[in-house]
Amino acid sequence: MNCRQVRDALPLYVGADLEVGERARVDGHLGECADCRTQLEQTRAVFAPLRALGSTGAPVPDAEAMWCGIQARMGWKPAETPQRRTAPIGGWSIGLRRAASLAAVFLLGIGLGFASTFFPAKPSLPQPDWSSPHRDLAASRPETRVELPAFADYGFDEVQPVDTGSGSRRFLLWNVQPSQGAQLEAREARFGPGAVRFHLEQIRTVDHDDLVAGY
Amino acid sequence: MQRDDAAVIRDCRDGSQDAFRELFDRYHKRAYWIARNMVNRHEAALEIAQDAFVRVYQAIRTFDLERKFGTWLYQIVVNLCIDHLRRLRANKEQAAEGIAEIAASQKGPLQRLQDLELRERVARVMARLPVKYRAVLTLRDLQGFSGEEAAEILKCNAATMRWRLFRARQLFKEFWEKTFDELPTG
Numbered sequence A: 001m002n003c004r005q006v007r008d009a010l011p012l013y014v015g016a017d018l019e020v021g022e023r024a025r026v027d028g029h030l031g032e033c034a035d036c037r038t039q040l041e042q043t044r045a046v047f048a049p050l051r052a053l054g055s056t057g058a059p060v061p062d063a064e065a066m067w068c069g070i071q072a073r074m075g076w077k078p079a080e081t082p083q084r085r086t087a088p089i090g091g092w093s094i095g096l097r098r099a100a101s102l103a104a105v106f107l108l109g110i111g112l113g114f115a116s117t118f119f120p121a122k123p124s125l126p127q128p129d130w131s132s133p134h135r136d137l138a139a140s141r142p143e144t145r146v147e148l149p150a151f152a153d154y155g156f157d158e159v160q161p162v163d164t165g166s167g168s169r170r171f172l173l174w175n176v177q178p179s180q181g182a183q184l185e186a187r188e189a190r191f192g193p194g195a196v197r198f199h200l201e202q203i204r205t206v207d208h209d210d211l212v213a214g215y
Numbered sequence B: 001m002q003r004d005d006a007a008v009i010r011d012c013r014d015g016s017q018d019a020f021r022e023l024f025d026r027y028h029k030r031a032y033w034i035a036r037n038m039v040n041r042h043e044a045a046l047e048i049a050q051d052a053f054v055r056v057y058q059a060i061r062t063f064d065l066e067r068k069f070g071t072w073l074y075q076i077v078v079n080l081c082i083d084h085l086r087r088l089r090a091n092k093e094q095a096a097e098g099i100a101e102i103a104a105s106q107k108g109p110l111q112r113l114q115d116l117e118l119r120e121r122v123a124r125v126m127a128r129l130p131v132k133y134r135a136v137l138t139l140r141d142l143q144g145f146s147g148e149e150a151a152e153i154l155k156c157n158a159a160t161m162r163w164r165l166f167r168a169r170q171l172f173k174e175f176w177e178k179t180f181d182e183l184p185t186g
Helices: A003-013 A020-030 A034-053 A063-074 A094-118 A148-154 B005-013 B017-039 B042-058 B069-088 B109-126 B131-142 B147-153 B158-180
Strands: A134-136 A145-147 A156-163 A169-175 A182-192 A195-205 A211-214
Touching: A003 A020, A003 A034, A003 B158, A020 A034, A034 B109, A034 B131, A034 B158, A063 B017, A063 B042, B005 B017, B005 B069, B017 B042, B017 B069, B017 B131, B042 B069, B069 B131, B069 B147, B109 B131, B109 B158, B131 B147, B131 B158, B147 B158
Parallel strands: A182 A211
Antiparallel strands: A134 A195, A145 A195, A156 A169, A169 A211, A182 A195
């Protein structure tokens, strides 16, 4: 075997995936060629950490949630969970407890009023029409603009720019809400520090539970 | 002593939810981590693993007890991952999630940080690979299946498997070196 053949074989050699005869021939060459041994070490260095990263056998975050999800999808009744204690609150009488409940509702109402005054509701993003497979927004809302960082306010928890190479940019927006998905296309209008402004051009629903939008 | 899978599957066929839970306990970790390694997102991996178990249950009467249950389940997981990735059309880079929980165990903070960084690097390179190569690297290199097992899961013959593995490693190394090569250039 020459050096080139050996180097071609290294990706399989490092994982012990060569057939026995071929492996022996590579071993023979490596015994005599320092350059190829260096190549081998470099190749090993790339692949060595992969096995450790597979997390085989590591606990699954939310394993119980996974099982509960399976039960729900099967229509199985979940296992009984221990009931919460329902002992009287500090031995209060029924009348006192009712009065306390009314007071709590009253205070909650005041609190909500306060909150809505000082923490107004999120601004409304032009919502995709989830029922329609295609919807061209360019005609109906030519001036719709969206500040990129504002997407966090609409439930998107991750924004990834993707260059399309066609003059426009698309963004993958990952949403915390499952079962809703849309691919949005937009014309880039302006870059600013930490912000990009777009004209919405099209919203297309996609059958996917993670990918929500591409701008 | 643990019952063999065939006995548990027979109980599943009789409608035992406890038996299915037993199968879940035996296989959910591997199913999840295959999906996680392939799609690189916790929520999506969880959903895919769940979906795979539901499909398995729905088809459990048709399962050939001579086969390995794990291979069947992982085939479904890999296929769901491939569908998922194709739907995403995501040969784009996907950032690794906050995956500190993976590196938990008894490692110190520095080691965990290094693990996390390495994971992110691997994920970035994996995301650039075509789906079929990502699948083969996940099974063989990340999850440690033998070549034969990986070929069975991917429903291909040994020669195809070896070719895909060769191309996958070749591309992985090429992308890795292009992206992260820190050696000074001459």
